[in-house]
Amino acid sequence: MAISSTPSLDGPQRTKTIEVQARPLARTRTERKDRAQAHNSKVARNSGFLAISAGVVGAVSYACTLLMATMLETTEYIHFASAAMILGVVGIVANALVPLPLSHVVAVHPEGSEERRSGMAFSVYVSGLVGLAAAIVTGGVTLAVATPAMAAAVALAALAIFVANAPAGWLQGELRFTWYAVSTIGEVGLRFIFSLLVICLAWGAGGAVLGFVAGCLAPLVVPWSFYRDLRWRPRVLLEKWRWTETSDIALVLCVVSVLVGIDVVVVGYLDGGSTAAAGFQALATIAKGPVYVAAGTALVAFPLLRTPGVRTAEVLAASFASFAQLAVVAFAIIATAPPLMAGLLIPQKYHGSLGLLPWLAASGLGYAVLMVLSTVLLAMRAYRRCQLGLACACLLVVGGLWAGWELNAVAGMAVGTAIGAVASGLVMAVLAGPILAAAKPGKGAGRFAVVATALIVILAVAAHPQPFVWLALAIVSGVTVLAHQRGLLPHRNDFRRRRRRRRVGAVVDLRSARRSMARPAEAGGRVQSNEYGTDK
Numbered sequence: 001m002a003i004s005s006t007p008s009l010d011g012p013q014r015t016k017t018i019e020v021q022a023r024p025l026a027r028t029r030t031e032r033k034d035r036a037q038a039h040n041s042k043v044a045r046n047s048g049f050l051a052i053s054a055g056v057v058g059a060v061s062y063a064c065t066l067l068m069a070t071m072l073e074t075t076e077y078i079h080f081a082s083a084a085m086i087l088g089v090v091g092i093v094a095n096a097l098v099p100l101p102l103s104h105v106v107a108v109h110p111e112g113s114e115e116r117r118s119g120m121a122f123s124v125y126v127s128g129l130v131g132l133a134a135a136i137v138t139g140g141v142t143l144a145v146a147t148p149a150m151a152a153a154v155a156l157a158a159l160a161i162f163v164a165n166a167p168a169g170w171l172q173g174e175l176r177f178t179w180y181a182v183s184t185i186g187e188v189g190l191r192f193i194f195s196l197l198v199i200c201l202a203w204g205a206g207g208a209v210l211g212f213v214a215g216c217l218a219p220l221v222v223p224w225s226f227y228r229d230l231r232w233r234p235r236v237l238l239e240k241w242r243w244t245e246t247s248d249i250a251l252v253l254c255v256v257s258v259l260v261g262i263d264v265v266v267v268g269y270l271d272g273g274s275t276a277a278a279g280f281q282a283l284a285t286i287a288k289g290p291v292y293v294a295a296g297t298a299l300v301a302f303p304l305l306r307t308p309g310v311r312t313a314e315v316l317a318a319s320f321a322s323f324a325q326l327a328v329v330a331f332a333i334i335a336t337a338p339p340l341m342a343g344l345l346i347p348q349k350y351h352g353s354l355g356l357l358p359w360l361a362a363s364g365l366g367y368a369v370l371m372v373l374s375t376v377l378l379a380m381r382a383y384r385r386c387q388l389g390l391a392c393a394c395l396l397v398v399g400g401l402w403a404g405w406e407l408n409a410v411a412g413m414a415v416g417t418a419i420g421a422v423a424s425g426l427v428m429a430v431l432a433g434p435i436l437a438a439a440k441p442g443k444g445a446g447r448f449a450v451v452a453t454a455l456i457v458i459l460a461v462a463a464h465p466q467p468f469v470w471l472a473l474a475i476v477s478g479v480t481v482l483a484h485q486r487g488l489l490p491h492r493n494d495f496r497r498r499r500r501r502r503r504v505g506a507v508v509d510l511r512s513a514r515r516s517m518a519r520p521a522e523a524g525g526r527v528q529s530n531e532y533g534t535d536k
Contacts, residue, residue, distance in 0.1 A: 098126060198210075341471060
């Protein structure tokens, strides 16, 4: 007769055993909840921080342009402006082609894994190959209108822009947003310092273009773990599914970037050389403030939504709340800015265009909504809905620009682009509705709408009679929303007071979660997945 080696358990012992076995499950649930709260905290904290850094980058870049416009001769500046426009297009393509696909690979797979190394190798190869192609094309185009030295500088800058984008994607996937923000500010800061050197040494337009190359050195300064995961794996270029995913993301981001800047290009083409067109362009650059907010939210939301095990609904809710608060405050400040304050940011000869600022601010808000929803749909892999929304946006924006120009030239274009951009954002929101319904986007919308409307009305009333009171209110509102994003105020996104809850388990950081993913699978094994989440 076989005797079992397992002792029998009486009632109290069995109850104790059940309690001990239940603890890991409770701890797992608590850890999941804490991880979701950590995700939401990352969205709230980093969205505002990245929006500020994007604004700093835009301001310093604008200062570089003004410096060159003032210090270079007319012919030299024309060559520099043409090269800067070409390199701007290169930057749009590079940002669309490399960072987001790589950020997904890094977010999904742990450090040292074969999947991460293959994905990083693919991104670096794409950066180098497409960068070489861009260098040849941009150099040839520049050679037709400028000197060989200028063409060589443009070609080198195009290659550098592509190469510097791979580390940026890695930082996004690692959720190292502070390092990313410092890197982008350092990039434009190096460019500004190099611009001053160009002026002192009288290197002309060619030397000014080399400032783009000098700036691209900053993004290459990343933690050594990035370079440790680089491997020589040319075979990854033959895997078609990588190209498919990368091209889908790149197509969407390229279209969004073109839509955001098309008004400035079109007005310069139709009415180039006029003071009204130049004023439109200067103000449109300032009015894109909500777009900086959208860029910050998109950078945070995309890798989080692609992270395994993430609570999608909670991340989406936090992303939309963070974006709405920052974007509305930015819109309210820009749209209601009194001439005394707005006039400090643009030259005196363009002050006649200040009346266009509210319309241009509305277009900036519409473009921001379009950018955030497009990026979220990309993260959710709703490619067809996203592409359909962008097709409608192209028709609406181009139609608004054409109708506005026909009705009232430059002033009409400001109204037309506002109507087209806002309509595009609404269409994209309708198309994205079924995908985003789980986030309950209407929750707390009533309270938020009341507060937002009150802020806009108060700023508008104070703008003209009391510009310094408007300035104080604008500063207070901006500081308040940033403090709320950092969790320094006792209210949540739905304007209810926070309740202190004692955490039962330790907060699980994303990096520790990735380390646990790297451990061997326990009983039952684990389904392998490729970089983009589809089962092999």
